[in-house]
Amino acid sequence: MKTKITPQELRSYRWFGSDTVRSFGHRSRAKQMGYARADYEGKPVIAIVNTWSDLTTCHSHFRERANEVKRGVWQAGGFPVEIPGMPVNEIFMKPSPMMYRNLLALETEELLRSQPIDGVVLMGGCDKTTPGLLMGAITMNLPAIYLPCGPMLRGNWNGQPLGSGSDVWKYWAEKCAGNINDEQWNAMEDGIARSAGHCMTMGTASTMTAIAETLGFTLPGASSIPAVDANHQRMATECGRRIVEMVWHDWTPRDFLTIESFENAIIADMAIGGSTNAIIHLVALAGRAGFKLPLTRFDELAQHTPMIANIRPSGQFLMEDFYYAGGLRALLNQIRSLLRLACLTVNGRTLGENICGAEVFNTEVIRSLENPVSAQGGTAVLYGNLAPNGAVIKPTATDKRFHQHQGRAVVFKDYNDLAARIDDDNLSVDENSVLVLQNAGPLGGPGMPEWGMLPIPKKLLKQGVRDMVRISDARMSGTSYGACVLHVSPESFIGGPLALVQDGDVIELDVPNRKLQLHVSDEELAQRRAAWVKPQRHYERGYGALFSERVTQADQGCDFDFLHAGAETPEPEIH
Ligand code: FES
Numbered sequence: 001m002k003t004k005i006t007p008q009e010l011r012s013y014r015w016f017g018s019d020t021v022r023s024f025g026h027r028s029r030a031k032q033m034g035y036a037r038a039d040y041e042g043k044p045v046i047a048i049v050n051t052w053s054d055l056t057t058c059h060s061h062f063r064e065r066a067n068e069v070k071r072g073v074w075q076a077g078g079f080p081v082e083i084p085g086m087p088v089n090e091i092f093m094k095p096s097p098m099m100y101r102n103l104l105a106l107e108t109e110e111l112l113r114s115q116p117i118d119g120v121v122l123m124g125g126c127d128k129t130t131p132g133l134l135m136g137a138i139t140m141n142l143p144a145i146y147l148p149c150g151p152m153l154r155g156n157w158n159g160q161p162l163g164s165g166s167d168v169w170k171y172w173a174e175k176c177a178g179n180i181n182d183e184q185w186n187a188m189e190d191g192i193a194r195s196a197g198h199c200m201t202m203g204t205a206s207t208m209t210a211i212a213e214t215l216g217f218t219l220p221g222a223s224s225i226p227a228v229d230a231n232h233q234r235m236a237t238e239c240g241r242r243i244v245e246m247v248w249h250d251w252t253p254r255d256f257l258t259i260e261s262f263e264n265a266i267i268a269d270m271a272i273g274g275s276t277n278a279i280i281h282l283v284a285l286a287g288r289a290g291f292k293l294p295l296t297r298f299d300e301l302a303q304h305t306p307m308i309a310n311i312r313p314s315g316q317f318l319m320e321d322f323y324y325a326g327g328l329r330a331l332l333n334q335i336r337s338l339l340r341l342a343c344l345t346v347n348g349r350t351l352g353e354n355i356c357g358a359e360v361f362n363t364e365v366i367r368s369l370e371n372p373v374s375a376q377g378g379t380a381v382l383y384g385n386l387a388p389n390g391a392v393i394k395p396t397a398t399d400k401r402f403h404q405h406q407g408r409a410v411v412f413k414d415y416n417d418l419a420a421r422i423d424d425d426n427l428s429v430d431e432n433s434v435l436v437l438q439n440a441g442p443l444g445g446p447g448m449p450e451w452g453m454l455p456i457p458k459k460l461l462k463q464g465v466r467d468m469v470r471i472s473d474a475r476m477s478g479t480s481y482g483a484c485v486l487h488v489s490p491e492s493f494i495g496g497p498l499a500l501v502q503d504g505d506v507i508e509l510d511v512p513n514r515k516l517q518l519h520v521s522d523e524e525l526a527q528r529r530a531a532w533v534k535p536q537r538h539y540e541r542g543y544g545a546l547f548s549e550r551v552t553q554a555d556q557g558c559d560f561d562f563l564h565a566g567a568e569t570p571e572p573e574i575h
Contacts, residue, residue: 001348002249007042010247011142014574015116016040022574026116040079044118044247046240048073048080049108051129053087058126058205059149061196061227065236069121069147072240078119078247080240083111088128090205098475099447099547101128101135101281102560105288108136114572117142119247121239125149125198125227127478130208131281134217138253138288139563143246145346146217147239148209150227151319152197162192164199165479166313169453177461197227200319202311203478207274208281210328214268215285216256216345220354224327226320242347249348256344257289264339264351266298268328270305270377271335273314275478276392276486279379280448284557290565295381295390295555299514302377307396308334308367313481314396315373317365325365329358334368382485384516385525386471386497386507389489389555395511397481399467403511405483406519407434407469411503414439415451423458431460434469434507438498439535441473441491442551442558446538452476452486469509471516473498473554485509485516487554493535494553500528 008017015026030040048069052062066082073080086104088097112120122133125148137144155162171188174180198205209223219242225232245251262282269278279298286293309331311317322328332339333355341352360366367373378396395403410433412418418437421427429435435454442448452474456465469483473491476484490496497518501507506519518525539545550560 012045012116044078046073046078047117047120048082049085050123051085051087055092056087056089058198068236069240072237076241076244078244090127096447096449097128101132104132105135109140112140119143119243122146127204141252145243146212148223150232151200153195154318154320155192157188157191163201163312166201195228201479204275204277207278211265214265224323259291260340261343262286266301270302272309273307273378284559287564299381305377306372307374308372325362326360329355330360333358382516386516386518387488391488398483402483406508407432409436409505411436431465437472438492444493450477452484453480489553489555
């Protein structure tokens with residue numbers, strides 16, 4: 001741990017401590033809010049960046065939790081200030097919340113830079129909030145600790161557990177097939193989201209909070225605590241106490257983030273059967289810290305990491321069960337032989353120290369390395385003439401017979417085309433067809449929406465078909481499942497090979513050999529490329545125009561190119 005700084009070395013001292021007319025203004029305006037000098041003088045100013053809103057359903061407990069963080073900050077001798085952060089939410093934001101991850105990251109960075117902040121507690125959890133907040137915090141590099149919102153309680157329908165997302169897709173297919181009536185469907189609506197907290201399957205939220213903890217950004221065990229458990233309140237207060245100590249020792253993200261901690265995060269992602277979205281977010285996070293994570297490295301680590309979390313959609317249980325079984329600390333302790341245990345974390349201790357002695361209380365939910373759910377990690381990276389820069393698939397959530405498959409393409413040129421034709425009785429499709437969706441990537445979607453789990457045509461659902469090979473440059477929800485090849489890069493909107501696929505083309509998917517091949521001759525592809533017409537971009541003004549100009553492709557993390565690690569941004573002058 002670094003040596004303790006003095007009150008005069010606090011960043012906020014530049015705003016409050018000097019004898020200038022500007023400092024007079026800052027102090028008198030603090031008094032305007034009812035604070036005396038003794039409330040903040042010589043104390044670390046701690047921002048609590050709170051992504052609460054009335055439309056951010058997963059964070060509905062955050063106003064209460066922010067107060068619990070403040071309690072800890074006051075106790076430890078800090079001065080807490082709550083600052084709203086963009087409440088990126090998965091449920092209501094269109095065309096895709098992914099478009100706004102980078103805006104939250106940019107906002108987090110500038111909120112911290114422009115104001116008298118010494119350290120920050122970041123409050124997030126709903127999918128994009130975790131990477132958005134952490135990307136901004138890594139770039140700003142002030143002492144920062146992450147408080148994940150925690151998973152919601154498990155869903156319940158007629159005594160059966162229901163999992164966020166996963167069971168929606170499953171029972172919607174049954175409804176379309178005529179096996180579930182309206183009354184049953186409405187009863188599920190009442191029971192699937194029973195409390196505050198993020199999706200309680202191993203979706204993107206559970207994956208990214210587990211990754212935040214493995215990277216060292218949370219206190220030990222924080223990511224697994226259900227949102228409405230009293231332990232979550234105590235964790236919030238503990239974050240408030242700890243951030244004050246971190247400020248005094250100037251303990252910043254770049255003091256504990258290393259390439260090894262990012263590789264630990266990939267290993268954890270594979271062991272929990274994490275969301276495919278994690279690959280994009282981890283590449284972006286590493287880019288902020290100045291590290292490159294090629295997709296090939298994900299695949300190498302996946303091949304040596306058994307998946308041991310038995311959580312939906314790749315397994316059986318839910319996050320509440322995972323917590324009672326010991327949570328992430330217990331899981332990481334199971335795979336400790338695969339991890340670099342010397343990596344440091346926000347509490348100043350190593351990952352190895354933080355997971356030491358963590359026990360598994362239910363060996364069905366958290367398996368051992370000797371008895372895994374799957375011998376390999378949850379995500380595989382594919383290459384071939386259809387995806388020269390890579391594509392991903394989640395083999396653990398896929399019907400095994402599709403791991404090696406050849407079929408004829410049924411092509412949809414965009415989402416509207418898909419919606420218009422997928423249930424048409426005249427669509428020429430059978431269970432061996434390969435459904436292809438174009439123009440759903442970072443620029444094409446736009447924002448790479450979670451359309452990658454293309455719906456099975458109704459006429460096939462009625463015949464009992466529940467999985468098919470589907471290929472797109474979209475993402476899919478971490479709660480989704482099926483033989484869905486995602487993140488095809490480069491995307492079709494910019495002329496990637498996916499744009500050239502036509503109805504009837506033969507496509508080969510070979511997961512064991514990591515191959516995705518379009519069986520069309522090079523000559524024919526060259527002719528199609530010459531005839532290809534670049535689509536019009538979606539936005540000419542506003543944030544959409546910035547997004548269209550500067551977002552990178554999926555294999556590079558979809559960050560804005562000008563936000564990657566680079567030259568330091570100067571501190572603001574106080575005058
Ligand atoms: Fe917030 Fe799923 S909707 S995590």
